[in-house]
Amino acid sequence: GSSITELLGALCDTCVSGVSWKRRAWGTASRERVRRALRKRAYGALLAKLFQEGSPKGRHGPGPIASTPPRNKVLMISFDLRVAGYQEEAERLEELLGMLGDGSDSGLGELDSVLELLVQLAGSVPPPPASF
Amino acid sequence: MASAANLNAVRETMDVLLEISRLLNTGLDMESLSICVRLCEQGINPEALSSVIKELRKASDTLKATENSTS
Numbered sequence: 001g002s003s004i005t006e007l008l009g010a011l012c013d014t015c016v017s018g019v020s021w022k023r024r025a026w027g028t029a030s031r032e033r034v035r036r037a038l039r040k041r042a043y044g045a046l047l048a049k050l051f052q053e054g055s056p057k058g059r060h061g062p063g064p065i066a067s068t069p070p071r072n073k074v075l076m077i078s079f080d081l082r083v084a085g086y087q088e089e090a091e092r093l094e095e096l097l098g099m100l101g102d103g104s105d106s107g108l109g110e111l112d113s114v115l116e117l118l119v120q121l122a123g124s125v126p127p128p129p130a131s132f
Numbered sequence: 133m134a135s136a137a138n139l140n141a142v143r144e145t146m147d148v149l150l151e152i153s154r155l156l157n158t159g160l161d162m163e164s165l166s167i168c169v170r171l172c173e174q175g176i177n178p179e180a181l182s183s184v185i186k187e188l189r190k191a192s193d194t195l196k197a198t199e200n201s202t203s
Contacts, residue, residue, distance in 0.1 A: 007171050011184070014164045015192040038191055045187035049180035077156065089155055096152050100145065107141035113172040118153050118160075120182035124189075125159030 008046075012038040070115035071097060077122055159189070 002010070012035060068076075074097055081090040100106055100115075108114065146166065153160045160168065164185075171181055 117178035121158035122156040
């Protein structure tokens with residue numbers, strides 16, 4: 001499997017996949033410079049969060065929401081969707097959650113971590129425009 | 133045979149996760165979701181990973197804005 005360094009590099013590359021490098025005036029050197037800058041920001045964000053967790057403030061133990069299992073957090077989002085009138089989306093979300101097996105059934109060892117990531121990123125981009 | 137079954141399980145799980153991801157408006161496509169899954173499997177904390185993704189989006193938005201203003 002790939003190392004964390006390679007995977008973070010690949011994640012940085014997906015962020016600039018839509019950029020037209022040919023149109024940019026700076027050329028190849030710029031592409032490498034942008035990649036380096038992105039990696040620096042990625043590691044900065046990663047380490048800041050890890051250090052925060054190790055700080056005295058972060059050692060008081062997780063709050064009630066932080067310690068809620070990610071599956072329950074998804075159910076809480078589903079409840080919010082229902083309240084907001086998105087009945088179909090809420091039902092589909094619950095159905096999909098039911099389709100996920102536990103760690104061994106899913107083939108993934110860290111399924112709950114992935115669900116936690118999705119919860120953390122929920123609503124981080126605007127919803128797609130409604131199609132009629 | 134067992135690994136083929138496992139591969140199928142992973143594929144199905146990834147499809148379900150991608151649909152959940154879309155319903156939650158996370159902004160992850162299949163490629164970035166796959167990378168994130170592998171990072172989680174490597175033990176990266178999901179909250180830290182979400183910070184990384186948000187930070188990278190800010191940086192790439194700035195880059196794309198610069199591109200638009202110079203083209």
